[in-house]
Every structure is written in C-alpha cells, then in structure tokens.
Amino acid sequence: MDIKQHRVPSSLEEVFYIPEFVSEAEEEYLLRKINESSAVKWKTLPNRRLQIWGGELTNSNVLIPRAMPQFITEYPDLIRRLRNTGVFSKSKHGEPNHIIVNEYLPGQGIMPHEDGPSYHPVVATLSLGSHAVFHYHRYVEEEEPAQPEISTSTPDLKGNSRGKPIDLSPVFSLLLEPRSLVITAKSLYTNHLHSIDPIERDLFNTDEGSDNDGDGRRRIANVDMLKDEQIRRAVKEGGVFERGPRVSLTCRDVEKVVGGTLKMNGPFGRR
Numbered sequence: 001m002d003i004k005q006h007r008v009p010s011s012l013e014e015v016f017y018i019p020e021f022v023s024e025a026e027e028e029y030l031l032r033k034i035n036e037s038s039a040v041k042w043k044t045l046p047n048r049r050l051q052i053w054g055g056e057l058t059n060s061n062v063l064i065p066r067a068m069p070q071f072i073t074e075y076p077d078l079i080r081r082l083r084n085t086g087v088f089s090k091s092k093h094g095e096p097n098h099i100i101v102n103e104y105l106p107g108q109g110i111m112p113h114e115d116g117p118s119y120h121p122v123v124a125t126l127s128l129g130s131h132a133v134f135h136y137h138r139y140v141e142e143e144e145p146a147q148p149e150i151s152t153s154t155p156d157l158k159g160n161s162r163g164k165p166i167d168l169s170p171v172f173s174l175l176l177e178p179r180s181l182v183i184t185a186k187s188l189y190t191n192h193l194h195s196i197d198p199i200e201r202d203l204f205n206t207d208e209g210s211d212n213d214g215d216g217r218r219r220i221a222n223v224d225m226l227k228d229e230q231i232r233r234a235v236k237e238g239g240v241f242e243r244g245p246r247v248s249l250t251c252r253d254v255e256k257v258v259g260g261t262l263k264m265n266g267p268f269g270r271r
C-alpha cells in the first residue's frame with residue numbers, strides 16, 4: 001500500500017485517512033463480535049464504554065500480553081492490514097499489539113487528551129457503525145496572550161496530565177466515516193491532543209470544507225477524501241448529520257512487553 005496517497009492535506013503532515021479500510025460485511029461481523037463480548041469485558045466510563053484487547057498495561061507502561069481474539073487476527077486480518085500500511089514499520093513490533101475498543105452513543109464523546117508515552121507514537125483508529133468529527137488541538141504556549149477558548153490540560157489514557165492550557169478551537173478536524181482508518185503519528189501524537197464533541201448531530205456550515213480563514217487550516221481537512229457523497233456534500237455545502245452508535249478500534253504498539261519480543265509469537269500466533 002502506498003500510504004502517501006492517503007495523507008490528509010493539513011498544515012501538519014502526520015495524518016493519514018483511508019476510507020473503506022474494511023468492507024461492509026467485515027464491519028457487520030466486527031460489530032457483532034464486539035457486541036457479543038461478555039459484559040465483563042466492557043468497562044463503563046461516564047461518557048463511553050470500552051474493551052481492551054492485547055493485554056493489560058502496568059503502571060510502568062509494560063504490557064502483560066494476552067492473545068487477541070480471532071476477529072482481530074484472522075477475519076478480518078486487521079493486524080496484517082495495519083502492518084501493510086507501513087506506518088508501524090519504525091515501531092518495535094512493526095504492528096499493533098494493543099487495541100482499545102470504544103463505544104459511543106449519540107451525545108457521547110471524548111475530552112481533549114493525549115494517548116501518552118506507553119505506546120510507540122502512532123495510533124491507527126478504525127471507525128465502525130457511524131461517523132464522528134475528530135478534532136486535533138494544540139497546547140497554548142506560555143507567552144501567548146489569553147484567548148477565550150482555553151481549557152486546562154486533561155489526563156492521558158493513563159491518567160497523567162501535562163497541566164498545560166489547551167486551545168479548544170481545533171488546529172484542524174477530520175470527518176471519520178464508518179469503515180475508515182485514520183492514522184495519527186509524530187508531533188500530532190506527541191505534542192497535540194484529540195477529542196470528539198459529546199453531541200447528537202454534527203452541523204456543518206457552508207464554509208466548513210474550505211480554507212475560510214486563509215491560514216492554511218481547513219475545518220474538515222479530509223473533506224475531499226470522503227467516500228460518501230452525502231457526507232461530503234453536507235460538509236462542503238452545509239448540513240446536519242445525525243450520529244448513530246459508533247465503535248472505534250484504536251490500535252497501538254506497546255514497545256515494552258513482559259518477556260520481550262519472544263512473547264510476540266504467543267499472543268499473535270504465526271501468520
């Protein structure tokens with residue numbers, strides 16, 4: 001796969017968007033398997049619920065590996081496809097070994113946060129079931145004058161916070177279609193935050209898809225890469241898009257694994 005073809009034209013270069021990363025049949029199968037998981041597997045948070053696959057992370061950021069389910073490793077062969085994108089080629093295992101499955105109902109979202117240093121700084125996120133609008137945020141530099149849309153830093157996935165103020169007005173945003181994959185890497189991973197607004201429908205203004213403020217930033221930076229004609233038109237020409245239940249699979253590589261790389265043959269088996 002030539003990943004460069006999927007680079008999102010934004011002011012930052014570290015984001016890739018691949019529509020239809022899985023087929024409709026695969027999406028249906030994955031959603032069924034995820035929903036069939038036992039109640040014990042789900043962890044309920046105030047604004048979403050989640051499942052963790054691949055093992056538990058210790059406080060010192062080491063993975064105690066657990067086998068991934070067949071619906072991740074065999075059909076669809078997500079891990080192999082993610083390896084083939086090449087975006088994990090510089091990570092220790094060359095492929096993700098840890099997946100957090102998030103489920104959001106309409107009206108639910110996720111506060112601006114960083115994914116944190118437990119992982120190699122690449123995250124590949126598969127969206128299933130419904131779309132979302134995904135924002136990237138920057139930290140405010142200390143010498144910057146006070147601005148209205150500022151909040152203090154929120155914790156990363158392990159509860160650690162930089163305690164630095166955040167500009168809540170996004171650097172840019174992406175429309176994540178169902179079945180699409182988005183890859184966030186480098187400074188967008190290490191130096192920025194991301195969020196999804198807790199809303200029931202997305203409202204687009206007519207200038208949403210354009211570089212309306214002339215600073216090289218686009219509101220929905222991947223508008224021209226969208227597969228779905230209806231969504232693309234709503235973003236470009238203005239409109240409302242209702243959210244349904246969305247499931248995301250966030251796939252990352254934990255570099256430190258108990259037992260080292262030898263263990264890797266265990267959880268993943270041979271492919």
Ligand SMILES: O=C(O)CCC(=O)C(=O)O
Pocket residue numbers: 100102110115125134157194248250
């Ligand atoms: O659902 C998403 O697309 C984002 C989830 C996320 O940011 C996370 O699990 O760290």
Ligand SMILES: [Fe+2]
Pocket residue numbers: 113114115194
């Ligand atoms: Fe995240």
